[in-house]
Amino acid sequence: MKVIIEDGCIGCGACESICDAVFSVEDTVIVNEAGIAGNEDAVKEAADSCPVSVIKIEE
């Protein structure tokens, strides 16, 4: 799985609260690629929960 963040993150923190192994939010989101393995379901949930739909997943 690859995680791509499109432009437009508003830094709300929702993704980090769902999966902090992969997402960290400062002004904007940072993806920790090494945290994805084993957390795929949470990554999908975070992508679904992003209010501006900028988290894209490639299987």
Ligand code: SF4
């Ligand atoms: S949920 Fe979406 S808008 Fe919110 S911090 Fe994460 S990527 Fe950014």
